[in-house]
Amino acid sequence: MAIPPSLDAAETPGPRRKKILFGILRLALALGLAGFIAQIKLDYIEAYFYDLRTRIRPAPATTGHLEMIFVDPVTIRDLKRSPGFGAHARLLEILSTASARAIVYDLDPTQLKGSDQDRARFLRVAAGMPNLLFLTDDLEMNGEEGKLRFPAPFDKLRVAPGPKSSDTSNFAKDGVTRRFLISYQDRPTAHVELARLFRPRIADTEKVRGRFSFLGTEQSHINFRPPRSYPESSLSDLIDGHESAARFRDRIVLIGQDTQMSERDYARTPYSRESVGMRSAEVHANIIDTLLRNDAPARAPLWLNLFFIAVVSVLTVHVVFAMKPTRGLVILAFAFAGFTFLNFFLFWPFAWWVSLAHPLLAFFLCYYFFIPYRLIIENRRSWEIYQKHRLLQQVEELKTNFISMMSHDLKTPIARIQGMTDIIQRDPTPLSNGQREALDTIRASGDDLLKFINAILQYGRIEAQQVPVRRQSRDINVILLDVIRRHEFLAKLKRIRLIDELEPLFPIPVDPELMGQVFSNLIENAIKYSPEDTKVLISSEEKDGRVVVQIADQGPGIPPDEIAHVFMKFFRSKNARSSTVKGSGLGLYLARYFTEINGGTLTVESSYGQGSTFTIELPLQHTPGE
Ligand code: ADP
Numbered sequence: 001m002a003i004p005p006s007l008d009a010a011e012t013p014g015p016r017r018k019k020i021l022f023g024i025l026r027l028a029l030a031l032g033l034a035g036f037i038a039q040i041k042l043d044y045i046e047a048y049f050y051d052l053r054t055r056i057r058p059a060p061a062t063t064g065h066l067e068m069i070f071v072d073p074v075t076i077r078d079l080k081r082s083p084g085f086g087a088h089a090r091l092l093e094i095l096s097t098a099s100a101r102a103i104v105y106d107l108d109p110t111q112l113k114g115s116d117q118d119r120a121r122f123l124r125v126a127a128g129m130p131n132l133l134f135l136t137d138d139l140e141m142n143g144e145e146g147k148l149r150f151p152a153p154f155d156k157l158r159v160a161p162g163p164k165s166s167d168t169s170n171f172a173k174d175g176v177t178r179r180f181l182i183s184y185q186d187r188p189t190a191h192v193e194l195a196r197l198f199r200p201r202i203a204d205t206e207k208v209r210g211r212f213s214f215l216g217t218e219q220s221h222i223n224f225r226p227p228r229s230y231p232e233s234s235l236s237d238l239i240d241g242h243e244s245a246a247r248f249r250d251r252i253v254l255i256g257q258d259t260q261m262s263e264r265d266y267a268r269t270p271y272s273r274e275s276v277g278m279r280s281a282e283v284h285a286n287i288i289d290t291l292l293r294n295d296a297p298a299r300a301p302l303w304l305n306l307f308f309i310a311v312v313s314v315l316t317v318h319v320v321f322a323m324k325p326t327r328g329l330v331i332l333a334f335a336f337a338g339f340t341f342l343n344f345f346l347f348w349p350f351a352w353w354v355s356l357a358h359p360l361l362a363f364f365l366c367y368y369f370f371i372p373y374r375l376i377i378e379n380r381r382s383w384e385i386y387q388k389h390r391l392l393q394q395v396e397e398l399k400t401n402f403i404s405m406m407s408h409d410l411k412t413p414i415a416r417i418q419g420m421t422d423i424i425q426r427d428p429t430p431l432s433n434g435q436r437e438a439l440d441t442i443r444a445s446g447d448d449l450l451k452f453i454n455a456i457l458q459y460g461r462i463e464a465q466q467v468p469v470r471r472q473s474r475d476i477n478v479i480l481l482d483v484i485r486r487h488e489f490l491a492k493l494k495r496i497r498l499i500d501e502l503e504p505l506f507p508i509p510v511d512p513e514l515m516g517q518v519f520s521n522l523i524e525n526a527i528k529y530s531p532e533d534t535k536v537l538i539s540s541e542e543k544d545g546r547v548v549v550q551i552a553d554q555g556p557g558i559p560p561d562e563i564a565h566v567f568m569k570f571f572r573s574k575n576a577r578s579s580t581v582k583g584s585g586l587g588l589y590l591a592r593y594f595t596e597i598n599g600g601t602l603t604v605e606s607s608y609g610q611g612s613t614f615t616i617e618l619p620l621q622h623t624p625g626e
Contacts, residue, residue, distance in 0.1 A: 075235045085115070095248065104190075160193065208296065221353075258279050269283065308354065472509070503539075509621070526614075531554075536552070
């Protein structure tokens with residue numbers, strides 16, 4: 001049946017314009033949402049991804065200019081207490097001969113314990129070391145010059161501002177140290193001063209990679225190496241003489257504490273959010289190394305981040321609207337995996353930090369925002385299809401009923417015409433040749449019409465599921481022979497030989513009338529479509545527990561592109577339609593239906609131009625339900 005135009009996929013200019021408009025609307029929505037998403041603060045999630053990227057990449061190299069000395073548990077065990085002025089004076093005496101570039105204390109000397117004598121000794125040695133400085137977290141503001149000092153008698157010691165910033169009240173607010181100060185109020189920090197010892201070009205702090213301004217300071221991100229990346233010694237090993245100080249030559253030596261007694265001695269870093277994640281002196285070493293290598297991670301420019309958010313939003317919205325759900329999800333998953341990979345790849349070798357949290361949010365928001373809309377559209381579409389389907393069903397039913405009614409009403413007048421023709425034909429009154437020919441034509445046309453009407457009536461019964469199956473135990477050969485006999489006259493007209501090769505069979509339970517009609521349709525087709533002077537072979541045998549009947553002709557065969565359709569109702573091949581062979585296109589449809597309700601199968605094999613073979617297989621036993 002032809003599909004009504006409303007269901008046709010053909011596009012008219014109207015829907016196309018609507019589609020373009022809808023596409024523009026979708027794009028605008030996606031971009032609007034992208035703009036909105038870009039405004040949301042996602043520092044915490046972004047920092048989480050930042051840390052992840054830091055952790056899973058291979059550790060960056062160190063410069064080799066840094067050495068660490070720790071007051072560690074070994075020192076406390078060996079000295080039986082925390083090292084005081086005496087131990088530190090001894091350490092400084094050893095270091096004073098080591099020719100280090102700088103000796104940097106990351107602890108508060110005023111908190112050290114010891115006798116006055118030891119303290120005086122410590123201060124004396126320290127005063128004689130121009131390369132010694134003490135880091136502090138405090139900053140000296142403009143106008144406060146000279147205020148950054150220890151109280152007397154420590155006021156001669158050189159104190160330098162080297163704060164460790166942590167994201168406590170700004171950025172990710174998770175207490176993790178990720179950034180460092182390059183300068184504040186245009187004054188460089190101690191880290192910059194120390195890095196200049198090896199890299200004088202750092203004088204120009206504007207050249208520091210990844211630099212950004214924040215509340216009057218210039219900052220950048222620390223390119224962290226994992227904990228324990230720097231060579232380190234225990235303070236006690238040095239003062240006991242177990243280790244030589246010779247390796248500190250030309251190095252920056254950082255002295256820190258690792259006794260797990262004060263949180264100030266540690267920092268949370270991307271490697272660990274534990275409060276003792278990394279020792280404070282190590283954080284300073286990482287800052288100095290970042291400056292020395294000038295390899296601080298640099299944030300991608302805002303426009304690039306916006307671009308990625310927009311691309312993800314547009315892609316997600318497009319996928320949600322235009323693709324099948326599973327396919328769309330697979331594409332999105334791949335796109336997102338690709339983007340994440342690119343993100344990590346840019347961070348690892350190039351220390352480029354492209355935002356990941358915003359595109360991720362864009363993906364989720366766009367997906368969950370538009371999916372319900374898509375569902376509504378789909379729902380409406382299936383409702384429309386359902387309605388159209390119902391309408392088509394009703395039309396189909398009406399048509400069948402109408403055809404059945406018409407056919408039924410036509411049957412009586414035709415039967416009357418046939419009867420009258422019979423009477424005239426049997427009447428002994430001589431007729432002229434013309435009259436006899438006209439009578440024969442009336443008879444033949446009446447037969448054709450009756451066949452057609454009967455086929456239509458049977459089709460109507462099938463549609464209404466009103467075909468009763470009356471099984472009787474019958475020998476299929478008997479039914480076949482009867483049908484062959486009835487078609488002999490038709491075959492003779494075309495000089496076609498009907499050859500039967502029937503093996504003796506046991507009776508099987510079938511509806512003889514329906515099966516007779518099946519054979520009749522097939523044999524009639526074989527004769528109808530075959531050329532004159534050919535043969536039609538009708539065979540029967542018992543094979544693999546089934547009765548197999550084959551009707552093979554030497555006719556034109558069925559083209560490969562039509563063979564799948566020949567059992568469809570009202571199907572007639574192109575050749576049949578253009579030839580004079582009459583037919584309704586219902587013969588094979590009815591034959592297959594009747595075979596199947598008898599529990600059998602009907603198939604065809606045909607090579608175009610070389611005849612066709614129709615095969616019916618019937619079970620020996622009746623299985624209830626068939
Ligand atoms: P019809 O009334 O057209 O014969 P059928 O349902 O019996 O309808 O057959 C459907 C189509 O299958 C026919 O139009 C014809 O093209 C093809 N067909 C059926 N039997 C044969 C055959 N023995 N040889 C060639 N083509 C056949």
